[in-house]
Amino acid sequence: MNDPTTALLSAAIGFLLGSVPFGLLLTRAAGLGDIRAIGSGNIGATNVLRTGNKKLAAATLALDFGKGAAAIWIARALLGPEAAGIAAVAAVLGHCHPPWLGFRGGKGVATALGVFLGLAWPVFVAAALTWLAMAKLVKISSASALAGLAVATAVAAAWGGWPLFWPVALITAYVYARHHANIRRLLAGTEPRIGEGK
Numbered sequence: 001m002n003d004p005t006t007a008l009l010s011a012a013i014g015f016l017l018g019s020v021p022f023g024l025l026l027t028r029a030a031g032l033g034d035i036r037a038i039g040s041g042n043i044g045a046t047n048v049l050r051t052g053n054k055k056l057a058a059a060t061l062a063l064d065f066g067k068g069a070a071a072i073w074i075a076r077a078l079l080g081p082e083a084a085g086i087a088a089v090a091a092v093l094g095h096c097h098p099p100w101l102g103f104r105g106g107k108g109v110a111t112a113l114g115v116f117l118g119l120a121w122p123v124f125v126a127a128a129l130t131w132l133a134m135a136k137l138v139k140i141s142s143a144s145a146l147a148g149l150a151v152a153t154a155v156a157a158a159w160g161g162w163p164l165f166w167p168v169a170l171i172t173a174y175v176y177a178r179h180h181a182n183i184r185r186l187l188a189g190t191e192p193r194i195g196e197g198k
Contacts, residue, residue, distance in 0.1 A: 072118025
């Protein structure tokens with residue numbers, strides 16, 4: 001993108017939408033307190049599930065997913081197709097580092113999936129189906145998410161070339177980095193199953 005103003009606006013749209021902390025807002029509204037005080041301390045759906053409220057966790061997942069997709073659609077509609085990639089990366093960064101929460105947010109998986117839908121539906125379908133299959137097979141949230149992201153990156157490379165590959169690959173790399181502790185536990189065989197522990 002050659003226009004720095006358009007790039008900056010794309011990043012702002014993505015970051016601001018991505019930074020809405022739905023997990024925290026929903027748990028507080030439901031009278032469950034601060035979601036950051038339980039489990040992993042993250043604001044995403046996996047940690048909301050640890051409250052025992054499956055409906056609230058599902059709502060968090062849907063809203064975090066939705067804000068990722070919305071960021072792409074809005075940026076593309078207002079600023080053109082080249083804005084999508086920048087808005088995509090910024091939306092995930094906004095979720096992971098919301099300024100309203102001291103820049104400490106979630107790990108970005110649901111928002112990344114929403115972003116993938118906004119960028120190209122085959123990338124989203126590949127990621128979602130892999131995530132669901134792995135969740136059913138191993139029942140470990142982090143392993144399912146990481147597998148889905150890896151497959152999404154491969155599909156992006158095959159489907160859309162560089163304009164699609166670079167944002168998907170960058171998001172995948174960043175979300176993997178956010179899961180460094182999970183990866184260590186997976187390698188050690190100590191990562192908890194869905195709904196348990198950290």
